[in-house]
Amino acid sequence: MSGVYESARAGRNASFIMAGLSASDKDAALQAIAKALLANSSAIVEANKEDLAEAERTGLAMPLRKRLLFDEGKIQSVVEGIDSLISLPDPVGRQLLGTQMDEGLSLYRVSCPIGVIGIIFESRPDALVQIASLCLKAGNSVLLKGGSEAVHTNRILAEVIEASSVEAGMPRGWISLLESRSDVEEMLKLDEYVDLIIPRGSNAFVQYIMQHSSIPVLGHADGVCHVYVHEKADPEMAVRLVVDSKTQYVAVCNAAETLLIDESIAADLLPVLAKALEAKHVILHGDDRASSIWPMKPVDQWHHEYLDYEMSVRVVSGEPEAISHINKYGSRHTDAIITEDEETALRFMQAVDSGSVMWNCSTRFSDGFKYGFGAEVGISTSKIHARGPVGLEGLVTYKYKVFGKGQIVEDYASGKQHFTHKPIPLPGEK
Amino acid sequence: MSGVYESARAGRNASFIMAGLSASDKDAALQAIAKALLANSSAIVEANKEDLAEAERTGLAMPLRKRLLFDEGKIQSVVEGIDSLISLPDPVGRQLLGTQMDEGLSLYRVSCPIGVIGIIFESRPDALVQIASLCLKAGNSVLLKGGSEAVHTNRILAEVIEASSVEAGMPRGWISLLESRSDVEEMLKLDEYVDLIIPRGSNAFVQYIMQHSSIPVLGHADGVCHVYVHEKADPEMAVRLVVDSKTQYVAVCNAAETLLIDESIAADLLPVLAKALEAKHVILHGDDRASSIWPMKPVDQWHHEYLDYEMSVRVVSGEPEAISHINKYGSRHTDAIITEDEETALRFMQAVDSGSVMWNCSTRFSDGFKYGFGAEVGISTSKIHARGPVGLEGLVTYKYKVFGKGQIVEDYASGKQHFTHKPIPLPGEK
Numbered sequence: 001m002s003g004v005y006e007s008a009r010a011g012r013n014a015s016f017i018m019a020g021l022s023a024s025d026k027d028a029a030l031q032a033i034a035k036a037l038l039a040n041s042s043a044i045v046e047a048n049k050e051d052l053a054e055a056e057r058t059g060l061a062m063p064l065r066k067r068l069l070f071d072e073g074k075i076q077s078v079v080e081g082i083d084s085l086i087s088l089p090d091p092v093g094r095q096l097l098g099t100q101m102d103e104g105l106s107l108y109r110v111s112c113p114i115g116v117i118g119i120i121f122e123s124r125p126d127a128l129v130q131i132a133s134l135c136l137k138a139g140n141s142v143l144l145k146g147g148s149e150a151v152h153t154n155r156i157l158a159e160v161i162e163a164s165s166v167e168a169g170m171p172r173g174w175i176s177l178l179e180s181r182s183d184v185e186e187m188l189k190l191d192e193y194v195d196l197i198i199p200r201g202s203n204a205f206v207q208y209i210m211q212h213s214s215i216p217v218l219g220h221a222d223g224v225c226h227v228y229v230h231e232k233a234d235p236e237m238a239v240r241l242v243v244d245s246k247t248q249y250v251a252v253c254n255a256a257e258t259l260l261i262d263e264s265i266a267a268d269l270l271p272v273l274a275k276a277l278e279a280k281h282v283i284l285h286g287d288d289r290a291s292s293i294w295p296m297k298p299v300d301q302w303h304h305e306y307l308d309y310e311m312s313v314r315v316v317s318g319e320p321e322a323i324s325h326i327n328k329y330g331s332r333h334t335d336a337i338i339t340e341d342e343e344t345a346l347r348f349m350q351a352v353d354s355g356s357v358m359w360n361c362s363t364r365f366s367d368g369f370k371y372g373f374g375a376e377v378g379i380s381t382s383k384i385h386a387r388g389p390v391g392l393e394g395l396v397t398y399k400y401k402v403f404g405k406g407q408i409v410e411d412y413a414s415g416k417q418h419f420t421h422k423p424i425p426l427p428g429e430k
Numbered sequence: 431m432s433g434v435y436e437s438a439r440a441g442r443n444a445s446f447i448m449a450g451l452s453a454s455d456k457d458a459a460l461q462a463i464a465k466a467l468l469a470n471s472s473a474i475v476e477a478n479k480e481d482l483a484e485a486e487r488t489g490l491a492m493p494l495r496k497r498l499l500f501d502e503g504k505i506q507s508v509v510e511g512i513d514s515l516i517s518l519p520d521p522v523g524r525q526l527l528g529t530q531m532d533e534g535l536s537l538y539r540v541s542c543p544i545g546v547i548g549i550i551f552e553s554r555p556d557a558l559v560q561i562a563s564l565c566l567k568a569g570n571s572v573l574l575k576g577g578s579e580a581v582h583t584n585r586i587l588a589e590v591i592e593a594s595s596v597e598a599g600m601p602r603g604w605i606s607l608l609e610s611r612s613d614v615e616e617m618l619k620l621d622e623y624v625d626l627i628i629p630r631g632s633n634a635f636v637q638y639i640m641q642h643s644s645i646p647v648l649g650h651a652d653g654v655c656h657v658y659v660h661e662k663a664d665p666e667m668a669v670r671l672v673v674d675s676k677t678q679y680v681a682v683c684n685a686a687e688t689l690l691i692d693e694s695i696a697a698d699l700l701p702v703l704a705k706a707l708e709a710k711h712v713i714l715h716g717d718d719r720a721s722s723i724w725p726m727k728p729v730d731q732w733h734h735e736y737l738d739y740e741m742s743v744r745v746v747s748g749e750p751e752a753i754s755h756i757n758k759y760g761s762r763h764t765d766a767i768i769t770e771d772e773e774t775a776l777r778f779m780q781a782v783d784s785g786s787v788m789w790n791c792s793t794r795f796s797d798g799f800k801y802g803f804g805a806e807v808g809i810s811t812s813k814i815h816a817r818g819p820v821g822l823e824g825l826v827t828y829k830y831k832v833f834g835k836g837q838i839v840e841d842y843a844s845g846k847q848h849f850t851h852k853p854i855p856l857p858g859e860k
Contacts, residue, residue, distance in 0.1 A: 016757055020780045099802045105791060107801055114813050115783065195813050211644060216814040237836040244838035327446055349831050350450045353545065361535060361834025370842070371537055371830070372529045372851035383544050383625050383827045384646040384815040397813040400801070401779050404791025406667040408674035412800070421802035 004143075004186040008193035010173030011116040011141035017171040018139040019113050023090035029168040030133055034082040036164030037129070037157075041075045044160070047152040048125070055149055070125045070153050078129040085137050088374045091392040092139050098424030102417060104405040106424065111396045113139035115195040118187050120209065122201040123147040128157050131198070132175055134377055136165065138395035143187055143194065145178040155179075188213035196385075198378055203305065218394060220381035222305045223253030223333040225363045228322040228348070230339035231262040235269055237360065238338045239276045244362040245336065247280045251307050253379060254334050254356075254366040258302065258312040260322045263289070266315045270294055274313075282309045289315040302329035319344055323351045330354060332381045334366035334388075355381060355388030434573075434616040438623035440603030441546040441571035447601040448569040449543050453520035459598040460563055464512040466594035467559070467587075471505045474590070477582040478555070485579055500555045500583050508559040515567050518804045521822040522569050528854030532847060534835040536854065541826045543569030545625040548617050550639065552631040553577040558587050561628070562605055564807055566595065568825035573617055573624065575608040585609075618643035626815075628808055633735065648824060650811035652735045653683030653763040655793045658752040658778070660769035661692040665699055667790065668768045669706045674792040675766065677710040681737050683809060684764050684786075684796040688732065688742040690752045693719070696745045700724055704743075712739045719745035732759035749774055753781045760784060762811045764796035764818075785811060785818030 097109035158177040245256035284296035336358035368376025373391030386394035527539035588607040675686035714726035766788035798806025803821025816824035
């Protein structure tokens with residue numbers, strides 16, 4: 001039996017204990033972790049220096065080296081993250097449904113941990129702390145695999161988190177670090193023990209994970225987000241929203257990649273939009289009709305995530321074509337319509353098959369923190385389980401609890417007893 | 431491009447239209463289907479007779495021939511099912527969360543259809559009507575594959591449903607019938623177009639589907655359900671609940687397969703339980719300790735679904751051993767504890783990792799109709815998406831809708847604007 005198998009099995013056993021922990025047990029463990037990270041900060045920074053030196057030796061690209069850096073400032077910021085996580089309500093034990101099945105026979109749907117989560121992330125060591133603390137808050141065990149270039153940093157972080165949390169009462173085995181690619185391959189097969197995989201990284205990487213495991217995956221491979229400027233758009237607003245959606249931060253999944261504009265307004269408005277985008281150094285790639293209005297490069301393919309100062313532009317005949325373009329070439333992530341016409345907006349928001357649909361605001365708002373979730377586990381483009389920006393609730397599931405007084409089904413089958421099926425109000429409901 | 435591929439693509443396109451339909455549009459289509467089934471009942475019964483004759487020729491086993499029968503009575507009962515489905519509230523368009531992100535910037539989480547559902551079911555043609563109407567109610571397109579022995583019945587049912595619903599305004603392509611095993615193989619690969627697979631059938635069959643598709647699967651391979659008689663159980667209640675859980679209907683997934691009993695009460699209570707079960711013709715299979723108290727066959731393996739008048743019996747040292755037995759050998763379906771001790775019961779319900787956990791009532795209550803869901807899509811032992819008995823809500827997902835007035839993220843990033851993140855009360859909330 002391999003190390004990964006043993007880790008997964010230990011994680012599963014620990015998860016049964018985690019499921020019974022109270023909010024204050026878990027928050028105390030988070031507190032202990034935050035304290036231990038600060039107490040061990042010089043050792044952590046030392047370990048990180050080893051990784052940085054190795055990265056320099058092997059000539060790792062500068063942006064990756066920057067992401068690898070984990071200094072006192074980064075430690076301070078992950079500790080702040082833990083503090084804010086402690087202030088969030090416990091996602092476990094929430095009553096989601098209550099039904100009186102009969103006098104003295106009550107049904108509750110109650111949120112509970114998922115069990116064992118496998119997380120695979122690339123270079124940034126911050127992700128390890130973030131995701132481990134999110135999993136703990138939701139009562140899940142976690143198997144972590146970080147980038148190999150951060151091996152020393154990840155190792156000490158995992159050690160500090162494990163030692164301090166177990167000392168604070170977490171069951172041994174709730175957190176394990178995997179270290180090799182073959183460990184990951186093996187984890188992807190352990191569907192008996194691992195309930196959910198969360199991959200964080202490049203498109204190709206996430207796609208690979210999705211295609212190589214029968215374990216459910218929470219995440220998104222790409223974010224091909226659209227802004228559709230409808231013929232009834234306010235032109236000034238359209239410019240502001242298109243520029244913000246594209247350029248406020250180009251390297252992220254909720255940045256817009258494609259501009260769709262109605263033909264009836266394209267001749268007037270496209271040049272204004274193009275000028276505003278080009279003033280921000282955005283290179284445009286258009287279809288024939290767009291190019292005939294404003295000079296731009298030809299577009300290669302519509303399903304394209306630039307993550308850069310580049311944007312595809314298409315002139316459409318109206319709302320139905322815009323919707324079908326988005327549903328065909330988009331990635332079910334985030335898409336916006338700009339229009340003053342409410343009916344069109346509502347239709348668009350109903351028909352576009354994406355996790356987030358926006359009316360008259362920037363696609364960049366699609367984010368767990370901006371949505372007020374207090375934490376973000378990731379953004380999901382899958383439709384099953386969690387969709388769109390995912391807060392802590394993406395790390396829990398639910399179970400049904402039935403409280404009886406000795407009732408048997410035979411009495412209901414024979415007609416001696418009858419179900420009442422009256423709703424039991426949820427806490428806070430009238 | 432194959433027929434299945436075309437059907438899946440047509441289903442996807444239809445699903446975008448379905449997503450925009452109102453509750454009354456969908457209920458009108460359901461009404462039309464019910465009417466058409468009654469109007470075509472003699473042709474349906476004729477087609478079914480062909481299948482029955484073929485089944486007789488090929489010597490199909492009697493129980494399967496019985497399930498294949500689809501007569502006037504069966505038509506009446508599926509029509510009643512459709513009528514009760516019409517009376518249920520629309521699962522689509524429910525507001526699940528509301529947040530004021532800022533003055534004039536509102537976020538809503540709203541339920542919406544999943545998209546395209548693939549259903550694979552065995553001999554009973556009733557399943558075709560049931561599942562197609564559930565999918566329609568939830569606004570989903572559906573690809574259906576029934577048992578090959580019911581080919582004539584399924585064909586006419588699908589034709590009648592399609593013709594009458596399209597006539598009533600459903601988009602063409604929302605329902606398609608697959609006819610061969612290779613069609614199914616192909617559907618399992620179409621993760622671009624098919625969002626969820628619901629297999630109904632034998633364990634081996636469901637297991638096969640789960641292992642051969644990267645599309646999420648809703649369902650359960652088996653139901654190895656436990657009744658745990660704790661030392662503080664009321665003996666009379668224990669007998670009643672064990673007998674009902676095991677024998678009220680043995681051929682179903684929520685029937686109990688294993689009895690666990692605390693060693694401190696086994697010597698007294700096990701003989702009483704065993705006598706009561708044997709009076710119902712249940713054959714017991716025990717571990718050494720159980721066998722030493724009451725003569726029974728040795729148990730083969732603990733993860734065993736008899737679906738018959740047989741039951742495994744194990745004497746355990748107490749609640750922790752019972753919980754770990756269930757989490758190790760169970761199937762995360764339904765498990766019950768019998769005890770007068772509330773604290774033990776609550777701990778058991780927290781720690782047992784199953785879709786339904788029961789205290790002092792029969793495992794046989796674990797069922798969408800008994801839970802008051804009004805309809806049952808299936809029972810899920812997966813933890814992601816829907817868990818436990820699944821009503822219509824298992825056929826919907828959600829999306830986020832953000833309503834703005836021209837807000838850009840840059841204003842919030844620069845500190846010019848601030849998020850308020852105030853909850854918007856849900857309908858019915860204080």
